[in-house]
Structure formats: C-alpha cells, structure tokens
Amino acid sequence: MEFTCKICGNKEGNKFYTVREMQFGTRDEFVYCQCSSCECLQITNPPENLSKYYPKEYFSFQINKEKYLKEKLNIYRDRYALGINNFIGKFLYKKYGEPTYVGWLKNTEVNLNSKILDVGCGFGKLLFRMGNTGFKNLTGIDAFIERDIFYKNGVKIYKRNLSEIRDNYDLIMMHHSLEHLEDQHAVFKKLSSMLESGKHLLIRIPICSSFAWKTYKENWFALEAPRHLFNHSLKSLNILADKYEFEVVKTTYDSRSIQFWGSEQYKKDIPLMDERSYFVNPDKSIFTSEEMNEFENRTKQLNKDGEGDQAGFFLKRK
Numbered sequence: 444m445e446f447t448c449k450i451c452g453n454k455e456g457n458k459f460y461t462v463r464e465m466q467f468g469t470r471d472e473f474v475y476c477q478c479s480s481c482e483c484l485q486i487t488n489p490p491e492n493l494s495k496y497y498p499k500e501y502f503s504f505q506i507n508k509e510k511y512l513k514e515k516l517n518i519y520r521d522r523y524a525l526g527i528n529n530f531i532g533k534f535l536y537k538k539y540g541e542p543t544y545v546g547w548l549k550n551t552e553v554n555l556n557s558k559i560l561d562v563g564c565g566f567g568k569l570l571f572r573m574g575n576t577g578f579k580n581l582t583g584i585d586a587f588i589e590r591d592i593f594y595k596n597g598v599k600i601y602k603r604n605l606s607e608i609r610d611n612y613d614l615i616m617m618h619h620s621l622e623h624l625e626d627q628h629a630v631f632k633k634l635s636s637m638l639e640s641g642k643h644l645l646i647r648i649p650i651c652s653s654f655a656w657k658t659y660k661e662n663w664f665a666l667e668a669p670r671h672l673f674n675h676s677l678k679s680l681n682i683l684a685d686k687y688e689f690e691v692v693k694t695t696y697d698s699r700s701i702q703f704w705g706s707e708q709y710k711k712d713i714p715l716m717d718e719r720s721y722f723v724n725p726d727k728s729i730f731t732s733e734e735m736n737e738f739e740n741r742t743k744q745l746n747k748d749g750e751g752d753q754a755g756f757f758l759k760r761k
C-alpha cells in the first residue's frame with residue numbers, strides 16, 4: 444500500500460494498521476498509517492459521512508452537568524487562583540489546589556479582558572466556567588453541535604468551522620479537537636493568521652510518542668477511529684509549529700489511566716460503552732481495584748517522564 448504523509452509528504456517505509464471503532468462498538472474498520480519519517484499516525488480512509496460517528500451521546504457524556512453549589516464554589520476558587528483575593532476562595536484553593544485550567548492559562552499571559560477563542564468546544568463547558576469566573580470576552584466554535592448557544596454569562600458558542608472565523612485573538616485554545624480536523628496544514632495556517640506576534644495557542648491532543656501507542660498499537664484507546672484523523676507525534680507537531688511561525692514554549696503531559704484500562708478492554712473486544720466496561724459499570728468491570736490503582740500510579744509516572752499519551756502544547760506566535 445502506498446500513502447503520502449499529510450504532514451511531511453514522505454511516501455517511503457510507512458506502516459499500516461487496521462483499527463476498529465471501539466468507543467460505541469460499531470467495530471467498523473479503518474486503516475491508519477504511521478509515517479516512517481515524522482511518525483504522525485493518520486487515517487488513510489476517513490468515512491465520507493463523519494458526522495455519523497458523532498452521535499449526540501458523544502457530547503453528552505463529556506459534559507457532566509455540574510451541581511449548582513459546586514459551580515458557585517468554583518467561582519471563588521477560580522478567582523482566588525487568578526489573583527482575585529477572597530476568603531472562601533483562599534480556603535478552597537488550599538484544600539483542593541489550583542484548578543487545572545488556571546494552570547494552563549498562566550502559561551498564556553491572558554487576563555480577564557483577553558479575547559479568547561476555543562475551537563471545537565462542544566457545548567463550551569470550560570468557557571462557561573471561565574465566564575462565571577469573570578472572563579469577559581469568550582467565544583467558542585464547534586462544527587458538530589446542533590445550533591448556536593448563548594449563555595447568560597456572556598459566553599457565545601457558534602456552530603461554525605474554523606475557516607469561517609475572521610477575528611484575531613489573544614489566545615486560541617484547542618482541547619482535543621485538532622486531531623478531529625481534516626487538513627492540518629490549513630488549520631495551522633489559519634491559526635497563525637489569527638494570532639499576532641507574541642500571542643498564544645494552546646493545543647491539547649493525544650500523542651503517539653507515548654508508552655500507550657508503543658504498547659497497545661491497534662488497541663490504543665486514544666486512536667479513537669475514525670474520529671481522530673491525526674494522532675500526532677512530537678516530531679509531526681513540531682513540523683507544523685515551525686512551518687506556521689510558532690515556537691513551542693512549554694509541553695505538559697496530562698494522560699489519564701484510561702490509556703491502560705481502555706486499551707486493555709479493546710484488546711479483549713470490550714467497547715468503551717459496553718456493559719462490561721469500567722466506564723459504564725465500574726462494579727462489573729474486568730479489573731480489580733488493585734489493578735485500577737496500579738494504572739493510576741503508572742499514569743502519574745508516565746506523565747512525569749514525558750511518556751503519557753496526552754499532552755498540552757503552549758505555542759507562541761513568532
């Protein structure tokens with residue numbers, strides 16, 4: 444089989460893998476290619492109608508509606524973490540630590556007035572929380588949601604593609620959305636045009652330069668065939684960053700233990716949404732609590748060692 448890498452153009456020595464849809468368990472097969480040069484893993488035969496693979500449940504199980512009180516308390520903690528002093532927030536911050544997203548934002552030099560775009564935001568869960576905290580200029584886009592959403596706190600979510608956006612931003616974020624987009628060069632070119640020199644791009648993606656890909660191959664949970672069209676390597680992401688005038692200023696690893704238990708389940712032909720899945724029925728799962736603890740511990744170690752299968756890249760426009 445011949446395939447030209449869509450990132451670096453290499454044709455020689457590429458490897459092919461047949462991967463099944465295992466999140467919902469349709470088990471439809473897709474062929475992925477790993478480029479022998481830039482190591483990017485990419486789908487060779489994306490389905491014509493991709494939206495068929497984004498059923499409503501795809502979003503709803505990610506949204507986890509937060510309780511009213513918890514949302515209110517988050518506001519205090521988030522504000523304190525951002526330097527807005529308050530007594531309740533200080534207490535919660537000491538008890539629960541820094542909210543993860545505040546840690547991300549601290550690497551991007553934004554403030555409450557910054558103009559921020561979240562690309563592929565689903566229902567905009569993160570933006571909604573940021574809006575509650577006091578960020579005033581938040582926009583999200585997602586091509587797969589049903590319609591536009593306008594939250595009372597001012598957050599606007601549009602059903603749109605990146606190519607339709609004309610504005611410039613102080614920060615563009617992509618939380619696990621880049622891997623779903625078809626033309627990676629076009630995406631980076633567009634992102635580059637929307638950020639002036641010194642502005643930031645935060646990209647969080649699965650990464651195949653990882654223990655989980657090397658170990659599980661076709662059964663790697665994060666492959667997510669066919670929705671993930673690209674699963675970047677460190678090298679392929681850097682090729683795009685370089686070409687479109689970005690400097691990678693920081694990389695953090697935030698892989699989760701699902702890299703182990705999800706992949707182990709796929710190896711045993713158990714889809715994520717199956718009755719036997721830990722995700723659906725933790726009590727009936729095939730893993731003991733000792734095994735689950737071990738997956739957690741190994742995940743922490745992989746993140747420390749830079750071998751986790753999810754990473755956050757902080758890029759700065761040159």
Ligand SMILES: [Zn+2]
Binds near residue numbers: 481
């Ligand atoms: Zn390549």
